Amino acid sequence: MTTDLSDAPLRLTFLGTGDAAQTPAYGCHCPACERARRDESRRRRPCSALLEAGGQRYLIDSGLTDLAERFPAGSLDGILQTHYHADHAQGLLHLRWGKGAPLPVLGPPDPEGFADLYKHPGPLDFSNPFQAFERRALGQHRKPGGQIFVTAILLAHSKITFGYLIEYGERKLAYLTDTSGLPDESKTFLQQFRLDALILDCTHPPTAPDAPARPQNHNDLTRALADAHAIAPAKTCLTHISHTLDAWLEHHPLPDNSPPATSFAYDGLALEYSNSRQCV
Ligand SMILES: [Zn+2]
Numbered sequence: 001m002t003t004d005l006s007d008a009p010l011r012l013t014f015l016g017t018g019d020a021a022q023t024p025a026y027g028c029h030c031p032a033c034e035r036a037r038r039d040e041s042r043r044r045r046p047c048s049a050l051l052e053a054g055g056q057r058y059l060i061d062s063g064l065t066d067l068a069e070r071f072p073a074g075s076l077d078g079i080l081q082t083h084y085h086a087d088h089a090q091g092l093l094h095l096r097w098g099k100g101a102p103l104p105v106l107g108p109p110d111p112e113g114f115a116d117l118y119k120h121p122g123p124l125d126f127s128n129p130f131q132a133f134e135r136r137a138l139g140q141h142r143k144p145g146g147q148i149f150v151t152a153i154l155l156a157h158s159k160i161t162f163g164y165l166i167e168y169g170e171r172k173l174a175y176l177t178d179t180s181g182l183p184d185e186s187k188t189f190l191q192q193f194r195l196d197a198l199i200l201d202c203t204h205p206p207t208a209p210d211a212p213a214r215p216q217n218h219n220d221l222t223r224a225l226a227d228a229h230a231i232a233p234a235k236t237c238l239t240h241i242s243h244t245l246d247a248w249l250e251h252h253p254l255p256d257n258s259p260p261a262t263s264f265a266y267d268g269l270a271l272e273y274s275n276s277r278q279c280v
């Protein structure tokens with residue numbers, strides 16, 4: 001007997017919302033790091049999320065180093081990989097000597113990947129990367145229920161990186177990290193949708209436009225808010241947050257000109273949507 005899961009909600013749970021250094025950062029005694037050592041709920045782990053919809057479960061990025069304990073073999077349908085920097089991919093090293101059915105790792109067509117994963121992939125299946133702006137149905141014909149569609153969005157980072165537009169029923173989320181601004185074609189593409197939620201890189205506190213060194217590979221708060229304004233989602237969740245930004249936020253509120261319903265994500269936050277707007 002099969003179970004109809006087409007009415008199952010779309011849920012995205014933030015497993016980590018930190019930058020490469022995480023919070024607390026090793027050896028750092030800034031107020032944000034000291035607070036995170038005292039209060040577990042203020043920690044920020046490697047930036048990643050769990051996508052659940054229609055009876056399927058996909059990990060978005062694999063930087064957590066305890067993936068084998070969190071997700072025993074068979075509990076994931078695949079991994080959406082934004083790119084192959086260590087803070088997003090290091091957890092794969094703990095899975096690749098395992099056994100069991102192939103686990104699809106769907107990411108950008110990066111010829112290098114991470115470490116020697118391509119040489120010794122074990123059950124990880126890197127054979128079917130996305131192309132930029134390719135739209136793909138996930139897990140087709142594998143399980144009953146609502147279909148998830150994912151489109152790869154080209155981002156602006158130091159290594160080929162994709163964000164993902166996730167469509168489920170009438171729901172649309174975009175998960176965009178790591179990036180510094182957005183390529184014009186990606187911004188134009190996203191502007192055609194009314195997103196339920198935009199999840200966006202916001203690594204650094206604001207830097208002045210005339211500062212000698214503006215961040216090259218990640219958004220500061222100013223750039224993140226500008227792109228959120230341009231895309232105009234119903235809600236914006238900022239992620240990939242550095243301890244430096246957390247320390248800055250202790251003394252600064254979100255600017256008044258922030259788009260409506262803008263907030264900072266935190267580890268454990270879950271966004272949940274029914275797959276039809278009518279039955280909310
Ligand atoms: Zn990162």
Ligand SMILES: [Zn+2]
Pocket residue numbers: 024025028029030031032033034243244
């Ligand atoms: Zn710190």
Ligand SMILES: [Zn+2]
Pocket residue numbers: 083085157178
């Ligand atoms: Zn990165």
